[in-house]
Amino acid sequence: MSIIESIILGIVQGLTEFLPISSTGHLTLAGKLMGVINPNNPQEWTSFMAVIQLGTMVAVVIYFWKDLFAILRNFLKENLTERKKIKEQSRESKLGWFIIVGTLPVVIIGLLFKDVIEGVLTKNLYVIAGSLILLAIILWIAEKVGKFDRTEEKLNWKDSIIVGFAQALALIPGSSRSGTTITAGLFLGLTRETAARFSFLLSIPAVFASGMLQFYQALEFITPDSLLTLTTATIISGISGYMAIEFLLRFLKKNTTFVFIVYRVVIGLIIIALLNLGIILP
Numbered sequence: 001m002s003i004i005e006s007i008i009l010g011i012v013q014g015l016t017e018f019l020p021i022s023s024t025g026h027l028t029l030a031g032k033l034m035g036v037i038n039p040n041n042p043q044e045w046t047s048f049m050a051v052i053q054l055g056t057m058v059a060v061v062i063y064f065w066k067d068l069f070a071i072l073r074n075f076l077k078e079n080l081t082e083r084k085k086i087k088e089q090s091r092e093s094k095l096g097w098f099i100i101v102g103t104l105p106v107v108i109i110g111l112l113f114k115d116v117i118e119g120v121l122t123k124n125l126y127v128i129a130g131s132l133i134l135l136a137i138i139l140w141i142a143e144k145v146g147k148f149d150r151t152e153e154k155l156n157w158k159d160s161i162i163v164g165f166a167q168a169l170a171l172i173p174g175s176s177r178s179g180t181t182i183t184a185g186l187f188l189g190l191t192r193e194t195a196a197r198f199s200f201l202l203s204i205p206a207v208f209a210s211g212m213l214q215f216y217q218a219l220e221f222i223t224p225d226s227l228l229t230l231t232t233a234t235i236i237s238g239i240s241g242y243m244a245i246e247f248l249l250r251f252l253k254k255n256t257t258f259v260f261i262v263y264r265v266v267i268g269l270i271i272i273a274l275l276n277l278g279i280i281l282p
Helices: 003-018 023-034 042-063 065-081 091-112 125-145 157-169 177-187 192-221 224-254 258-276
Strands: none
Touching (some): 003 224, 023 125, 042 065, 042 192, 065 091, 065 192, 091 157, 125 258, 157 192
């Protein structure tokens, strides 16, 4: 992989990690078009994707650092030094609990189905195309039935559990972590901006744990040359990821997710067409 290819992949990862259009799908499509995926060693590509996700995790931390500081400070204070019953805790401390509870499903399911997730299905473009289109339909339904009247102050345990399981569904390639969690939030009546904010905050523990585990497992594949491209892709993904967060939160204040719904269907159909024409392999 060249530096130029790593920059392109870093941009793709950063932009698509937070927009509800599937980073796995776009990265895999880009990787196959550029010929950088080794079909005989799919774990190497899975590790690459997980590691450069660390760049986007850093982007979330930087963007929401004030929120995260308040969450951590109040959570530690109200659960350790000045203990309070959970129902009496501040909004920030409760949000900390919601993030913990919402992270459990993806951890459990991710560990149980680790081999499947890291296997060839993760790179199968038919699976990715189908997921892109299917979630687009589900997101369209959420837009139709959602009430959009619940803000972050109204988040509860039920929301964290349901959105947490939705995040676990993002382990299916092509579904999109932000796509599944935002969709679940809309079904629960959250405003689009609130659904996106909670989606981003909820992603931090899962992305960090996945990235660090995959980084450890990827050490055997890292050479001095690949370390340079991997580092470049990670840094670029962080920069483009930060821009994507800012764009999406501003966009959803005044707009629906309809443009992403259409995009998912179009890109899904394009992938299927490319596969049927033999331009790319599954």
